[in-house]
């Protein structure tokens with residue numbers, strides 16, 4: 001069966017149509033329709049560039065632009081619905097243009113290949129998504145800052161090895177996540193520069209004899225530069241890997257916070273309660289309130305990390321230049337972006353209205369352990385006792401207290417003095433949790449004034 005060459009995309013070299021299962025297997029239209037707006041933008045820039053170098057007339061260019069804008073309008077109205085036979089978004093648009101404009105529509109693809117076209121579309125799309133993720137990170141940071149500001153005076157046990165270590169400001173703990181989010185933003189800003197390079201004009205792989213002006217299209221599309229090498233232009237997906245790695249780190253940070261919220265909301269901790277806005281019930285156990293939001297965020301890390309691995313493996317064995325394997329980059333990136341954005345939004349909402357910290361319970365937790373033991377040693381050090389000696393003495397003291405069911409603050413002064421003559425009545429003030437926190441004045445430490453400074457700096461950073 002001969003294919004009708006007027007409707008088929010392929011040249012007259014082809015005599016038979018695709019096997020229907022292969023047509024399905026080959027098509028990317030089911031997902032790359034996401035790139036439609038960027039494909040139209042890229043084609044509009046390309047058509048105007050062709051007129052600027054005299055390949056087509058200015059009038060032809062404007063007719064092509066009119067046709068492309070009509071496709072945009074049809075898509076907005078819901079009447080542009082390409083099917084499998086269109087294969088991908090690039091062919092779907094070109095076909096519709098030819099239907100609308102006749103022979104003129106066939107001039108659009110002059111000096112261009114789908115290889116440089118898809119690379120251009122993907123970069124334009126990702127550039128916008130990076131900006132959306134940046135905005136989502138800012139919202140997440142603001143939510144953290146609001147909670148931090150409200151809890152500068154509230155203490156929480158600080159942990160190492162998930163064992164009570166030293167008390168800290170709750171705000172200090174939350175501000176650690178602000179720092180992570182700022183690094184995430186910096187990474188995205190940095191890699192965005194490498195996303196924003198234009199491959200258009202590389203054509204299939206080698207450039208084109210058609211007199212094109214790559215700087216013209218690049219500038220019209222807001223790119224900072226053009227790829228220097230046409231082979232690299234159509235076969236580079238480093239930017240996709242870099243982005244996936246940056247998104248993976250965003251997810252790592254969200255997941256660590258999620259894990260903490262899940263622990264804090266448990267009966268064992270009770271540091272926070274979940275409000276009805278963000279918690280869910282059990283279908284069976286009426287007493288339960290489940291932290292589904294942080295659990296889902298933690299769980300969704302798997303797919304984002306998986307996409308990073310998938311991209312690396314997909315690319316690693318590919319000879320230059322374009323290979324169809326690259327079609328697999330899209331679903332990975334689309335899902336990475338959608339998942340990361342959804343998780344950032346959910347965690348921001350959780351912080352905005354889903355959590356209530358429990359200051360009384362936190363106070364009780366901080367006051368009922370040995371997390372001030374280091375400060376007893378520090379007290380002796382301040383009085384000239386060598387640290388290692390002080391450390392040994394206090395270790396022994398903690399052991400005795402544990403045997404007797406006492407806390408350090410419960411010991412009478414005679415017992416302190418029996419242990420070491422340097423102890424005086426001020427030991428009680430020195431080991432009170434607020435004093436323990438206030439004493440850690442080193443730069444970046446948890447002392448109240450250090451935390452206020454961090455908070456101010458973080459707020460100022462978000463202003464610019």
Ligand code: ARG
Pocket residue numbers: 028032088114115118322324326327328330
């Ligand atoms: N749908 C393809 C992709 O996503 C477009 C590029 C196809 N190029 C080609 N020579 N088959 O990568």
